[in-house]
Amino acid sequence: MYYIGVDLGGTTIKAGLLNSDYEIIKKVVIPxxxxxxxxxxLRDMAMLCREIMxxxxxxxxxxxxxxxxxxxxASPIEGIIHYASNLNFNEVNVRNEIQKYIxxxxxxxxxxNCAALAEAxxxxxxxxxxxxxxxxxxxxxxxxxxxxxxxxGAFCGGGEIGHHVIEMNGRPCGCGRKGCLEQYASATALxxxxxxxxxxxxxxxxxxxVEDGNLDNMTAKIVxxxxxxxxxxxxxxxxxxxxxxxxxVANIVYMLQPSTVVLGGGMSAQxxxxxxxxxxxxAEEMCPGLELRNPVKAAILGNDAGxxxxxxxxxxx
Amino acid sequence: MYYIGVDLGGTTIKAGLLNSDYEIIKKVVIPxxxxxxxxxxLRDMAMLCREIMxxxxxxxxxxxxxxxxxxxxASPIEGIIHYASNLNFNEVNVRNEIQKYIxxxxxxxxxxNCAALAEAxxxxxxxxxxxxxxxxxxxxxxxxxxxxxxxxGAFCGGGEIGHHVIEMNGRPCGCGRKGCLEQYASATALxxxxxxxxxxxxxxxxxxxVEDGNLDNMTAKIVxxxxxxxxxxxxxxxxxxxxxxxxxVANIVYMLQPSTVVLGGGMSAQxxxxxxxxxxxxAEEMCPGLELRNPVKAAILGNDAGxxxxxxxxxxx
Numbered sequence: 028m029y030y031i032g033v034d035l036g037g038t039t040i041k042a043g044l045l046n047s048d049y050e051i052i053k054k055v056v057i058p059x060x061x062x063x064x065x066x067x068x069l070r071d072m073a074m075l076c077r078e079i080m081x082x083x084x085x086x087x088x089x090x091x092x093x094x095x096x097x098x099x100x101a102s103p104i105e106g107i108i109h110y111a112s113n114l115n116f117n118e119v120n121v122r123n124e125i126q127k128y129i130x131x132x133x134x135x136x137x138x139x140n141c142a143a144l145a146e147a148x149x150x151x152x153x154x155x156x157x158x159x160x161x162x163x164x165x166x167x168x169x170x171x172x173x174x175x176x177x178x179x180g181a182f183c184g185g186g187e188i189g190h191h192v193i194e195m196n197g198r199p200c201g202c203g204r205k206g207c208l209e210q211y212a213s214a215t216a217l218x219x220x221x222x223x224x225x226x227x228x229x230x231x232x233x234x235x236x237v238e239d240g241n242l243d244n245m246t247a248k249i250v251x252x253x254x255x256x257x258x259x260x261x262x263x264x265x266x267x268x269x270x271x272x273x274x275x276v277a278n279i280v281y282m283l284q285p286s287t288v289v290l291g292g293g294m295s296a297q298x299x300x301x302x303x304x305x306x307x308x309x310a311e312e313m314c315p316g317l318e319l320r321n322p323v324k325a326a327i328l329g330n331d332a333g334x335x336x337x338x339x340x341x342x343x344x
Numbered sequence: 345m346y347y348i349g350v351d352l353g354g355t356t357i358k359a360g361l362l363n364s365d366y367e368i369i370k371k372v373v374i375p376x377x378x379x380x381x382x383x384x385x386l387r388d389m390a391m392l393c394r395e396i397m398x399x400x401x402x403x404x405x406x407x408x409x410x411x412x413x414x415x416x417x418a419s420p421i422e423g424i425i426h427y428a429s430n431l432n433f434n435e436v437n438v439r440n441e442i443q444k445y446i447x448x449x450x451x452x453x454x455x456x457n458c459a460a461l462a463e464a465x466x467x468x469x470x471x472x473x474x475x476x477x478x479x480x481x482x483x484x485x486x487x488x489x490x491x492x493x494x495x496x497g498a499f500c501g502g503g504e505i506g507h508h509v510i511e512m513n514g515r516p517c518g519c520g521r522k523g524c525l526e527q528y529a530s531a532t533a534l535x536x537x538x539x540x541x542x543x544x545x546x547x548x549x550x551x552x553x554v555e556d557g558n559l560d561n562m563t564a565k566i567v568x569x570x571x572x573x574x575x576x577x578x579x580x581x582x583x584x585x586x587x588x589x590x591x592x593v594a595n596i597v598y599m600l601q602p603s604t605v606v607l608g609g610g611m612s613a614q615x616x617x618x619x620x621x622x623x624x625x626x627a628e629e630m631c632p633g634l635e636l637r638n639p640v641k642a643a644i645l646g647n648d649a650g651x652x653x654x655x656x657x658x659x660x661x
Contacts, residue, residue, distance in 0.1 A: 100633055110633065157498040171599070173490060180601025181474040184634045191595040192629075194512050195588075202631040204594070271512075277521070278508040282488070282599065284497025312509075314519040316417055316427065317501045 029085055031076050031093045031131075032338025034138060037061045037113030040068070042075045043334035044083060049149045051331055053079055065108075065119040073128035080129075092132040092341030095121060096141035096333045100184050103136045103177070104344055134340045140177040140186055141336030142291060142328070143170020148339055150332060151324040152287040159285045160326065161188055161275060164292035166201075167209040171283065176343045189213070193274050208278075211271035214247045214293050217264070221250045224264045231260035251297055266304070273308030276323055280313065291326035298325045346402055348393050348410045348448075349655025351455060354378045354430030357385070359392045360651035361400060366466045368648055370396055382425075382436040390445035397446075409449040409658030412438060413458035413650045417501050420453045420494070421661055451658045457494040457503055458653030459608060459645070460487020465656055467649060468641040469604040476602045477643065478505055478592060481609035483518075484526040488600065493660045506530070510591050525595075528588035531564045531610050534581070538567045541581045548577035568614055583621070590625030593640055597630065608643035615642045 030045040037059060044053040055075055059068060076093055080086070095101075099111035106122025122133040136144075143160035152158040156175045162168035167189030171178045179185045189209035190202045197206025198216075210216055222242045225233035232253050238244040250268075253261035276288045288309075294301055302323045310319040328335060347362040354376060361370040372392055376385060393410055397403075412418075416428035423439025439450040453461075460477035469475040473492045479485035484506030488495045496502045506526035507519045514523025515533075527533055539559045542550035549570050555561040567585075570578035593605045605626075611618055619640045627636040645652060 155498075169599075173495060178490060178600075181472075181603035182601055182637060185597075185599060185601030187598040187634060190598045190631070190634075191508075192510055192591055195510055195591060204629055204631075274509055274512060279599075280497075280502075281504040281507045282486075282502060282596075283495075284499055284502030286498035312521055314507070314521075317504060317507075320499060 029083070029090045030338035030342070031079065031090055032141075032334040032336070033072055033076070033093065033095045034141070034333035034337060035059070035072070035095055035097045035111070035114070036138075037098070040072055040075065041334055042072070042079060043331070043338065044079050045335060045338045049335060049339065051334060053083065054334065055079060059114070061114050063115070065114070065116045066124060068114070069119075069121060069124040070128065073125045076125075076129055087130050090131055092134060093125060093129065094141070094337035094340040095133070095135045096138035096337035097135060098138055101135040101137055102183050103134050103340055106133050106135055108135055109183070132341055134344065136177060136337065136340045137179060137183070137186070138333050139168040140170040140179055141340065142326075142332035143172055143289075143336065144177050144339060144343065145328050145332040145336035146289050146291065146326050147172040147175070149335065150328040151289045151326050155286045157283070157285045158287055158289060159188070159279050159283060160289045160291050161279070162292035163212060163214055163272065163290055163294035165213060165215055167213045167275070168292070172285075177340070188275065188279065191278065193271075193278065208271075208275045212268070212275050216271070217247050217250060217268045217294075218245045220268065221245050221261065221264050224260050228260045232256065232258045233261055247294060247297070251300055269301075269304040270308050272305045273312060276305060276309040277312035280309070280319060281317065284317070287321045287324055289324050289326050291332065295325040301325060346400075346407045347655035347659070348396065348407055349458075349651040349653070350389055350393070350410065350412045351458070351650035351654060352376070352385075352389070352412055352414045352428070352431070353455075354415070357389055357392065358651055359389070359396060360648070360655065361396050362652065362655045366652060366656065368651060370400065371651065372396060376431070378431050380432070382431070382433045383441060385431070386436075386438060386441040387445065390442045393442075393446055404447050407448055409451060410442060410446065411458070411654035411657040412450070412452045413455035413654035414452060415455055418452040418454055419500050420451050420657055423450050423452055425452055426500070449658055451661065453494060453654065453657045454487075454496065454500070454503070455650050455654075456485040457487040457496055458657065459643075459649035460489055460606075460653065461494050461656060461660065462645050462649040462653035463606050463608065463643050464489040464492070466652065467645040468606045468643050472603045474600070474602045475604055475606060476505070476596050476600060477606045477608050478529075478596070479609035480529060480589065480607055480611035481531055483532070484530045484592070485609070489602075494657070505592065505596065508595065510588075510595065525588075525592045529585070529592050533588070534564050534567060534585045534611075535562045537585065538562050538578065538581050541577050545577045549573065549575045550578055564611060564614070568617055586618075586621040587625050589622045590629060593622060593626040594629035597626070597636060598634065601634070604638045604641055606641050606643050608649065612642040618642060
């Protein structure tokens with residue numbers, strides 16, 4: 028059996044064909060043309076899926092389903108995208124549109140939830156049934172997997188881990204709240220904290236490691252590199268960052284006690300350099316009877332997680 | 345069909361018989377004798393259940409199951425209490441013990457989870473499938489209902505909503521963390537905040553309303569009463585308290601988006617005086633696409649929730 032997953036973004040549509048081992052055996056990327064109507068975008072998407080099937084001599088009987096991951100809010104079982112950031116999608120019945128061109132079951136799901144599902148089915152938490160994935164990138168996203176399925180609440184909008192407040196009246200967040208986890212645990216937050224620390228400490232190597240000596244070129248990698256070279260300012264910034272992330276992890280475990288918390292997004296490239304200290308600090312936040320049973324893990328599927336998870340949504344409903 | 349629910353506490357064992365409408369038609373309370381072995385306590389419990397059945401001329405065929413709610417951590421399906429605060433229960437197979445005396449299915453579940461289940465099945469959120477109950481009492485407890493069942497995580501220890509941090513480096517908590525929701529949103533926290541405010545404001549009527557003019561006799565009800573009489577200090581304390589609770593509610597909705605958040609525990613006696621302002625403030629914390637869909641509700645089953653939920657655990661597994 029084969030599975031088709033589509034990662035629908037504001038810039039590109041990425042479609043992938045998975046074999047029965049859930050491996051991507053073909054991946055195609057086309058521009059979204061997000062200014063167009065949803066009908067046009069979805070027709071392109073359907074044609075892309077048909078091309079992939081033809082190329083592999085697959086009929087509709089060979090393919091389990093088409094799953095589509097999209098930003099925003101989607102109802103998987105109904106096949107409806109309620110709204111999608113950066114796209115002209117409002118209450119679009121994606122299933123009906125795609126099925127004009129291909130006679131296959133069609134499911135939709137939020138893209139971060141798709142990525143989380145992939146890590147739980149065949150990624151960092153392979154085979155685990157209760158998993159939370161916290162995505163540390165520009166913002167902090169998340170996906171909650173319960174009993175092997177995406178859990179997104181009563182109205183498909185939950186899983187917004189990045190917008191739970193860990194510091195009342197703290198840093199203002201784009202969502203309107205103050206003190207959201209995202210403002211402390213995102214890669215953006217780490218970069219901003221490192222810039223501020225470098226500015227306040229002229230002697231820190233952070234000031235030289237940035238391109239053109241311009242602090243606006245700060246990256247998360249530079250902070251890790253500087254810390255590993257012994258820069259005390261970078262070490263302190265990172266240590267605080269690890270504690271922020273650990274607060275989020277511990278909050279998740281107190282509430283949901285997944286078997287594993289997986290850290291995804293750009294930060295996950297740091298692997299054990301990130302998960303090691305976060306595991307230690309999160310464990311220190313737990314209490315007797317509610318220990319951190321398993322270490323925090325880094326996501327392993329990278330950018331493919333969205334396609335893989337989308338492709339597998341239909342197997343979990 | 346009948347259902348037996350038992351609320352096992354450190355002081356008393358409360359057993360109730362429910363009819364097919366999930367109404368308690370008989371309730372019996374005996375002392376726990378918590379210093380005794382688990383075998384002795386469970387034998388008493390089994391005898392109590394047998395007495396109730398005999399009194400109503402019920403055979404084992406008339407009763408669906410016995411459900412037992414207990415403090416601490418329990419595995420419902422296995423029938424095991426792993427540990428229970430204030431009781432000599434450590435890795436006790438409750439099912440086997442009870443079944444020495446009664447041939448009925450036996451289930452166990454954490455007591456706060458039982459109470460939450462009751463509110464979701466036949467209480468404030470009757471019939472709703474995705475519900476979170478936040479219990480505001482001495483501490484802040486909680487229970488998460490997902491798809492009509494208790495969700496307590498991969499190791500039956502989750503749902504500890506009161507111990508998620510809303511203020512990093514905030515008020516120290518008994519769990520070892522700092523800034524837990526419990527330290528701001530419990531009845532205890534409200535009482536402490538009111539005492540401090542009364543002390544700092546000699547003119548506040550809070551100082552007269554407490555018994556014997558002793559601030560150690562402060563109660564949550566006094567704070568509400570003083571605020572309703574126009575006391576500005578009490579009003580300010582309560583307003584801040586509502587915002588604390590609303591932070592907890594909003595954090596839950598961002599993460600889990602239940603259809604309804606129910607407030608239980610002693611504070612729920614204040615009904616709309618509590619849920620009205622908390623709903624308003626929680627709604628203000630939400631963002632477009634993730635609105636608060638339903639008002640926050642007060643629990644309605646009171647102390648019976650534990651028995652009712654315990655009795656119904658077996659119907660949900």
